[in-house]
Amino acid sequence: MIExxxxxxxxxxxxxxxxxxxxxxxxxxxxxxxxxxxxxxEWRALSPTGKVPVMRDGEFTMYESCAMVQYxxxxxxxxxxxxxxxxxxHGRYLQxxxxxxxxxxxxxxxxxxxxxxxxxxxxxxxxxxxxxxxRSCADAVEGALGDEGYLLGETFTAxxxxxxxxxxxxxxxxxxxxxPKTNRYWERLLGRPAHAATxxxxxxxxx
Numbered sequence: 698m699i700e701x702x703x704x705x706x707x708x709x710x711x712x713x714x715x716x717x718x719x720x721x722x723x724x725x726x727x728x729x730x731x732x733x734x735x736x737x738x739e740w741r742a743l744s745p746t747g748k749v750p751v752m753r754d755g756e757f758t759m760y761e762s763c764a765m766v767q768y769x770x771x772x773x774x775x776x777x778x779x780x781x782x783x784x785x786x787h788g789r790y791l792q793x794x795x796x797x798x799x800x801x802x803x804x805x806x807x808x809x810x811x812x813x814x815x816x817x818x819x820x821x822x823x824x825x826x827x828x829x830x831x832r833s834c835a836d837a838v839e840g841a842l843g844d845e846g847y848l849l850g851e852t853f854t855a856x857x858x859x860x861x862x863x864x865x866x867x868x869x870x871x872x873x874x875x876x877p878k879t880n881r882y883w884e885r886l887l888g889r890p891a892h893a894a895t896x897x898x899x900x901x902x903x904x
Contacts, residue, residue: 698722698724699754699769700723700724700725700752701713701716701751701752702726702728702744702749702750703728703749703899703902704727704730705899705903706866706869707749708749708862709749709750710862710895710899711762711763711861712765712766713895713898713899714858714861715769715778715858718777718778718855718889718891719769719773719774719777719778721769725898725901725902727903728740728749735747743758744760745760746760748760750762750765752765752768754768754769754772762798763795763798763859766859767794770855778853778858786849789848789849790848790849790854790855790856793848793849793859793860794856794859796834796860797856797859797860798859798863800834801831801860802863803830804828804834805827805866805867805871807823807824807827808824808827808870811824811827812824828871828872828873831871835867835873835876835879838860838879839876839877842878842879843878844878845885847882847885853889857886861883864879864886
């Protein structure tokens with residue numbers, strides 16, 4: 698049984714969604730996001746930085762959501778949800794996986810951090826700069842998408858899961874709406890049965 702140590706609105710969402718797409722058995726372990734628990738020896742033994750998610754597969758424990766997705770695909774995917782390694786399509790797939798976290802999610806995270814941690818006059822300047830970077834990322838997605846389908850065309854892959862989480866936090870944080878094709882793409886992701894199951898699983902765990 699795969700265990701996903703998770704809190705709502707965090708990156709464990711990617712791992713849960715992947716498990717639903719692959720029909721892998723898993724359970725969500727809800728995490729107390731209070732500073733007291735996240736700084737506790739118990740939690741830091743699993744997550745040295747105090748962040749979520751953490752995933753346990755048998756006796757193996759790991760953190761970093763993108764790494765979890767690739768680990769589960771390698772172990773359980775049997776070629777599903779990613780192109781064949783070494784192909785140009787696999788290169789594009791990897792590009793979008795890492796873009797989703799390293800490039801697109803980063804300025805969104807900085808918006809959260811600066812709104813939470815700082816109150817000086819420079820705060821809004823930094824937030825505005827990060828929002829501009831996030832809009833540039835959304836424009837890059839818009840330019841790559843067709844009118845239908847997913848990042849790599851008609852085939853849904855784990856890169857769509859990676860980007861889907863980032864679009865979710867974009868929607869929550871940004872005043873600027875997603876560009877038209879990207880918004881329609883997001884609506885297609887919302888319509889996937891595995892995505893709906895992910896939302897329900899989160900709700901059950903939170904309850």
